[in-house]
Amino acid sequence: MTVTRDLRITSFEALSAPAELRAELPLGEEKEEFVAASRRAVRDILAGDDDRLLLVIGPCSVHDPEAALDYARRLAAATRGMEDALCVVMRVYFEKPRTTIGWKGLINDPDIDGGHDVRRGLHLARTVLLDVLGTGLPVGCEFLEPTSPQYIADAVTWGAIGARTPESQVHRQLTSGLSMPVGFKNATDGDVQVAIDGVHAAAHPQVFFGIDDEGRAAVVSTKGNPDCHIILRGGRGGPNYDVDSVGDALALLRKAQRPERLIVDASHGNSGKDHVRQAAVVRELAARIAEGEEGIAGLMVESFIVPGRQEPGPREGLTYGQSITDSCVGWDETERLLDVLAAAARSRRASKS
Numbered sequence: 001m002t003v004t005r006d007l008r009i010t011s012f013e014a015l016s017a018p019a020e021l022r023a024e025l026p027l028g029e030e031k032e033e034f035v036a037a038s039r040r041a042v043r044d045i046l047a048g049d050d051d052r053l054l055l056v057i058g059p060c061s062v063h064d065p066e067a068a069l070d071y072a073r074r075l076a077a078a079t080r081g082m083e084d085a086l087c088v089v090m091r092v093y094f095e096k097p098r099t100t101i102g103w104k105g106l107i108n109d110p111d112i113d114g115g116h117d118v119r120r121g122l123h124l125a126r127t128v129l130l131d132v133l134g135t136g137l138p139v140g141c142e143f144l145e146p147t148s149p150q151y152i153a154d155a156v157t158w159g160a161i162g163a164r165t166p167e168s169q170v171h172r173q174l175t176s177g178l179s180m181p182v183g184f185k186n187a188t189d190g191d192v193q194v195a196i197d198g199v200h201a202a203a204h205p206q207v208f209f210g211i212d213d214e215g216r217a218a219v220v221s222t223k224g225n226p227d228c229h230i231i232l233r234g235g236r237g238g239p240n241y242d243v244d245s246v247g248d249a250l251a252l253l254r255k256a257q258r259p260e261r262l263i264v265d266a267s268h269g270n271s272g273k274d275h276v277r278q279a280a281v282v283r284e285l286a287a288r289i290a291e292g293e294e295g296i297a298g299l300m301v302e303s304f305i306v307p308g309r310q311e312p313g314p315r316e317g318l319t320y321g322q323s324i325t326d327s328c329v330g331w332d333e334t335e336r337l338l339d340v341l342a343a344a345a346r347s348r349r350a351s352k353s
């Protein structure tokens with residue numbers, strides 16, 4: 001007999017249902033209210049109804065829950081007193097899209113050893129989210145696997161669709177059902193229009209394949225997500241955070257009849273993944289914001305405890321607090337950048353009055 005199915009699949013491993021994980025690690029009423037309020041704040045900033053600067057900041061990826069929590073505590077303490085100027089959302093990224101192959105994040109491979117204990121990864125990710133929320137910081141995640149949000153998205157204030165997926169129908173559909181504001185990055189080749197098209201598609205109701213709360217295959221119908229925006233992250237042709245590139249992107253938004261507000265990612269294609277350059281980009285952007293540049297609603301910064309990056313590997317052999325994906329600004333420089341950004345947001349406000 002000729003077999004034609006599953007010829008290249010080596011195993012299926014059932015996962016627990018999203019409802020089970022949530023019951024085991026509940027968000028709780030206080031955190032629920034906090035997530036809802038912080039989503040409203042982010043939405044107001046993106047709509048231009050709140051003149052603070054949105055700052056999505058944190059490690060490129062979470063690989064060590066203890067270091068992520070250490071970072072969260074530092075960030076929460078350092079930004080206390082800046083609430084009038086900054087709305088800070090910590091990057092707590094568990095899913096890493098790769099250019100080719102590589103470690104795909106804490107959910108996919110929590111022990112960074114190729115063991116791919118996804119069940120443990122999901123549990124760990126949800127635990128980290130609850131712990132970070134416990135420090136008083138809202139959380140931002142990239143959504144990559146189309147079914148993972150069912151397990152964690154109730155704890156997430158802001159979401160991203162990365163540069164490798166803004167044109168993906170699967171990710172646009174997924175975003176149409178997400179409960180938080182979501183940023184679409186420009187594509188890795190620098191194309192901004194695909195991100196605007198993503199925002200447009202995600203704003204509409206969609207019907208697609210997914211899973212329900214019990215983990216069963218399901219047809220998912222959504223209302224559409226009106227709270228989406230674009231993120232300029234540079235591309236193969238170079239950076240796109242300069243005045244002209246931001247102006248071009250705002251003009252495309254105007255043409256698409258979208259609010260002329262966007263986020264600029266100081267990392268990735270805007271810094272050539274160089275953390276020293278990234279800090280310089282943040283300072284350049286801060287100077288423009290201080291002078292009154294209105295279209296920049298927020299910034300994304302990749303920051304961790306120890307500057308730079310290291311090669312991934314089992315946790316025991318790693319330098320504590322240093323990224324195992326993209327290079328990050330270190331903690332001392334992060335503190336300086338927080339001051340610069342808070343001052344910039346206050347100057348922008350003053351320039352308007």
Ligand SMILES: O=C[C@H](O)[C@H](O)COP(=O)(O)O
Binds near residue numbers: 060098099100326
């Ligand atoms: O932010 C992380 C990386 O830029 C992205 O996941 C791609 O990484 P890679 O080019 O090293 O695979």
Ligand SMILES: C=C(OP(=O)(O)O)C(=O)O
Binds near residue numbers: 060093097161164268
């Ligand atoms: C993967 C990321 O960025 P990009 O999609 O812009 O490469 C990221 O922000 O972690």
